[in-house]
Amino acid sequence: MSGSTAPALSGKGLGAGYGGREVFSQFDFALPQGEVLCLVGHNGAGKSTLLKALFGLHPVSAGEIRLRGQLLKPRPEAMAREGVAYVPEGRGVFPGLVVREIFQLALWSAKLDGAEAEKRTEEVLEVLPRIREFWTRRAGTLSGGQQQMVSVGRALLSRPSILLLDEPSIGLAPKTFQDLMAPIRALQQRLGMSILLVEQNVGEAFAVSDRVAVMKSGRMIFEGVPDDLSDHAKLMDMF
Numbered sequence: 001m002s003g004s005t006a007p008a009l010s011g012k013g014l015g016a017g018y019g020g021r022e023v024f025s026q027f028d029f030a031l032p033q034g035e036v037l038c039l040v041g042h043n044g045a046g047k048s049t050l051l052k053a054l055f056g057l058h059p060v061s062a063g064e065i066r067l068r069g070q071l072l073k074p075r076p077e078a079m080a081r082e083g084v085a086y087v088p089e090g091r092g093v094f095p096g097l098v099v100r101e102i103f104q105l106a107l108w109s110a111k112l113d114g115a116e117a118e119k120r121t122e123e124v125l126e127v128l129p130r131i132r133e134f135w136t137r138r139a140g141t142l143s144g145g146q147q148q149m150v151s152v153g154r155a156l157l158s159r160p161s162i163l164l165l166d167e168p169s170i171g172l173a174p175k176t177f178q179d180l181m182a183p184i185r186a187l188q189q190r191l192g193m194s195i196l197l198v199e200q201n202v203g204e205a206f207a208v209s210d211r212v213a214v215m216k217s218g219r220m221i222f223e224g225v226p227d228d229l230s231d232h233a234k235l236m237d238m239f
């Protein structure tokens with residue numbers, strides 16, 4: 001598959017696991033170009049493993065992964081160069097660094113400096129302006145929501161075309177999660193970014209998603225649009 005109809009990121013016949021125990025096998029998956037796909041599923045369904053496998057942080061034992069239709073063996077540095085950013089579960093920011101330094105470090109590792117680095121920083125601060133309020137604070141002293149904002153902001157510095165977000169709502173009040181996701185959704189719609197959003201917090205997550213997929217015990221048991229699952233009981237049955 002190639003050209004504009006190809007999914008942003010896809011996998012076919014994927015297998016992955018830990019120490020000989022399979023988490024999923026023969027797993028097919030596609031993140032459509034320019035959409036937000038929310039992947040939900042019970043604890044241990046394999047969502048984080050899938051995200052790590054797609055970014056090259058966890059090996060696949062079988063199957064193929066394609067980026068914009070091109071077959072590849074994902075590796076984190078190569079994926080980052082190709083415009084894919086991954087925000088892991090948990091806050092993942094260095095607690096001893098001030099927010100400004102966290103951004104500087106990310107810019108440095110992306111080999112961005114001078115005027116370009118300043119431009120990128122300004123762009124992100126326009127999307128997530130609240131980061132300015134704690135720009136000179138140590139990350140370890142920030143609230144969970146503030147740290148999550150820094151973590152996502154850092155990922156946006158590379159102007160990713162594909163964003164992999166692993167449970168950004170963890171530890172956040174619904175309103176804080178909405179405050180984080182609303183500007184990301186606006187940016188995604190403006191730039192045509194493709195986002196794979198792994199979430200348990202279905203209410204708020206569905207509100208910012210174009211599509212929904214439900215994963216259960218390593219299998220995709222449902223794919224559709226959020227309205228298909230507006231009936232909460234139906235979703236709970238699937239879980």
Ligand SMILES: Nc1ncnc2c1ncn2[C@@H]1O[C@H](COP(=O)(O)OP(=O)(O)OP(=O)(O)O)[C@@H](O)[C@H]1O
Binds near residue numbers: 048200
């Ligand atoms: N590092 C690891 N070593 C061994 N087993 C692991 C490891 N990480 C995950 N697992 C196991 O793999 C399975 C899938 O885990 P994964 O984290 O992908 O699920 P998940 O759907 O993201 O769950 P959650 O919603 O709780 O984050 C689980 O049974 C988990 O215990």
